[in-house]
Amino acid sequence: MKPSVFVQQQGFACNFGGSDSWVILSPIEQNIKRKIEATGIPLKDWDIQINYGIKTGFNDAFIISTEKRDEILANCQTEDERGRTAEIIRPILRGRDIKRYGYNWTGLWLINTHNGVKGKLPRIHIEDYPAVKAHLDQHWDEISTRTDKGDTPYNLRNCAYMEDFSRPKILYPDIMRLPRSKERMEQYPYFALDTEKFVPEATLFMMTGNHIEQICRFLCSEIGFFVFVRFYMGPVFDNTGFRYKKEYLMKLPIPVIPEYAEPDYEKLLEKKLELSDEEKSLIYSYKNQLVSESPNSEL
DSSP: OOOOHHHHHHOOOOOOOSSSOOOOOOHHHHHHHHHHHHHEEEGGGSOEEEEEOBOOSOHHHHEEEHHHHHHHHHTOSSHHHHHHHHHHEEEEEOGGGBOSBOBOOOSEEEEOOOOOBTTTBOOOOGGGOHHHHHHHHTTHHHHHHOSSOOSSTTSOOOOTTGGGGGSOEEEEOSEEEOOSSTTGGGGOSOOEEEOSOOEEBTTOEEEEESSHHHHHHHHHSHHHHHHIIIIIOOSOOBTTEEEOOHHHHTTOEEEOOOOOOSSOHHHHHHHHHTOOHHHHHHHHTHHHHHHHHOTTOOO
């Protein structure tokens, strides 16, 4: 059957060979995809690890305000106890705290009574932290019956990568809802570089390893956002946001840019990928187009 005049004029060829998810791309998008795949290295080959944030089993007991932290420290009977206690109360970030390139810490802390790391780190013994024990005892019914716990109700569940919380890392929520205005879109997508040893809460994922700063720059860039969402995201989450699932994120090609001679990272990417004016126009208009089409838009 002969295609209609419209199909003959507007149609274009797509290759659906291979095992990857099908995605229908315009000719200009196909060009961008070819360029990024010819230039970039898949994230899985960058020697990085992705893990989820800490799960307490009962946040009301283990995640506390600055005021509660100060109260616990004030209740310590000796300077030695106060020093030990301060060391295990760590600043914590949640998914809602993460912005593009950074974060807004709201003064929350984790009581990190961890369960230890086999062969590396002994678990926390609550008897050495009387003021912390007194606080947790107020929530005994909840912490003693939760399934996510360590060797005792006072301990958090096992976490083999506990030490990674103190390393430089990228923090991000895997589900990212679209902002409701073009102004707020400047803070999207939500990837933050943390060098201050924050602990990520369970609503966050963390990426550790080599070249973390360069990877974060790409993930936050307009080009990186467009490339992931259009070519690698997999099945669409819904029309109010996107999901950065690990299995798809690991396929994302990231160009290697060893020199930062030019302060504008987007310009470096443009040159590396040899993007045409038409390709750049499509990429840089994409986020605002998404806001306009979102059912949550304030426009």
